[in-house]
Amino acid sequence: MTITSPFKGLKLAVLSAVAGLGLTAAALAQAPASQLEAIQSRAALQVCTTGDYKPFTLAKDGSFEGIDIELAKSLAKAIGVEVRFVQTKWANLMDDFTSGKCDIAMGGISVTLDRQKRAFFSAPYLINGKAPIARCADVSKFQTVADIDKPETRVIVNPGGTNERFVRANFKQAKIEIFPDNVTIWDQILAGKADIMVAESIETKVQEKIRPGLCAINPDAPLQYGEMGYLLPRGDVVFKAFVDQWLHLAKATGEFAGIYDRFVR
Amino acid sequence: MKITATIARAFSGAALCTVLGVAFAGGARAQAPASQLDAIQSAGVLRICTTGDYKPFTIAVGEGYEGVDVEMARSLAKALGVEPRFVRTKWADLMPDFLAGKCDIAMGGIGVTLERQKRAFYSAPALATGKVPLVRCADKDKLQTVADIDKPGVTAIANPGGTNERFARSNFKQAKITLHGDNVTIFDEILAGRADVFVTEALEATVQEKLKPGLCAVNTDKPLTFIEIGYLLPRGDGVFKAFVDQWLHIAKSTGEYKRYYDQYLR
Secondary structure (H helix, E strand, C coil), X not given: CCCHHHHHHHHHHHHHHHHHHHHHHHHHHHCCCCHHHHHHHHCEEEEEECXXXXXXXXXXXXXXXXXXXXXXXXXXXXXXXXXXEEECCHHHHHHHHHCCCCCEECCCCECCHHHHHHCEECCCCEEEEEEEEEEHHHHHHCCCHHHHCCCCCEEEECCCCHHHHHHHXXXXXXXXXXXXXXXXXXXXXXXXXXXXXXXXXXXXXHHHHHCCCEEECCCCCCCEEEEECCEECCCCHHHHHHHHHXXXXXXXXXXXXXXXXXXXX | CHHHHHHHHHHHHHHHHHHHHHHHHHHHHHXXXXXXXXHHHXXXXXEEEECCEECCCEEEECCEEECHHHHHHHHHHHHHCCEEEEEECCHHHHHHHHHCCCCCEECCCCECCHHHHCCCEECCCCEEECEEEEEEHHHCCCXXXXXXHCCCCCEEEECCCCHHHHHHHHHCCCXXXXXXXXXXXXXXXXXXXXXXXEEEEHHHHHHHHHHCCCEEECCCXXXXXXXXXXXXXXXXXXXXXXXXXXXXXXXXXXXXXXXHHHHHHC
């Protein structure tokens, strides 16, 4: 008796431990904690955005505008909460996001595998990539990288970003000129001081519209493939499922195209 | 009895701590689940189980490996910023080796099956394929479907013991079935007119079409059977799967995957 009793007690203790474990695990498996609930509890969607990337996110007079700003408002509405923008810089984006300053990051963010190590991405909402822009008379002669990469071609590029990286990696014969002003760089081509610039395809579409005489070259079949998505908390499949579903519906209903056209066409 | 109660209480206490500890760990995991993605980066190495015996996906050459999925494994390791380390396995040992934790991912022409899905995750499919007829080019139009082939007077050849023989046996009732044990000379049997058709994997048929003028692979884009090739991942690890799927999606979108495919198939 004195021997069996303690074992009975032990068994009970172990059993309750096992039962407890089973229950905890089952409850977690069914309902993992998700940012989707946290957002609804605080009644606000916090959106990290840089505010410096036309036509996606542009800070203006204390507020923001752009394609992804409109879409952030649409997402907040779909969740039934207010939208709250948190301004960040490209260099701080991942640190701000992973330290929990926002629930989602939006605004022309390229899908990269380095970012994918620390976060999830929504389904891509835009296929993007590098496209050339030139004087409209030159469109037919600058169709491919090989067309452009000739000794007589003058390529102009803004320093320090992915545009310069693309130009350095792909053009060995063409003359490369660095021009630091992002606003007036396009006029250099119109003025005949340079022949061509390679930029994000969507940016070339915008510039084509505001600067008659410049033509984007095959912006829908870019020289280098890229896509954009929204940054989401790593491992939170519940929130990702919601965002992907919302994005799918925004595309299927034409809401996305309506917003896109307002800023790009 | 007094001792008993004390021991029992002590154990209950311990058990409670365990339950709380687990619950707490569980809560933390929901926000930041432990993933093989982090373990691989900490180790600085991506371990890849591969059989090294399945052209054009994984071929052991001396001490090293080549093939479409071997190139893809190197690409994945590079995306992770780590070294690839190949771990040799056999088809029969694939699941036990993978489940024992000998590797982080298994790659090399692995067909997607629901049997394996019970014990592992798969990446998004890398490739859809299936069995197609390989025939003399003159017969290309008349031997397109199972019904076309399954007629008296048609001789179907198959290598014994694998899924090719199984397919022939279960689909051809009228046609004559010949078995040929040599995987290298089996194709010449068709060229020599001793057989009319060999139903085999579309990729293999494509390779042989190149190697043996006079032979044509029929409808390689519409195989008679359906099989997907995917990469085997740890079950339940959504974070690692998201990374691998994103990498694969980009490799396909940029044309990187097609480059490896063409390198080994064209």
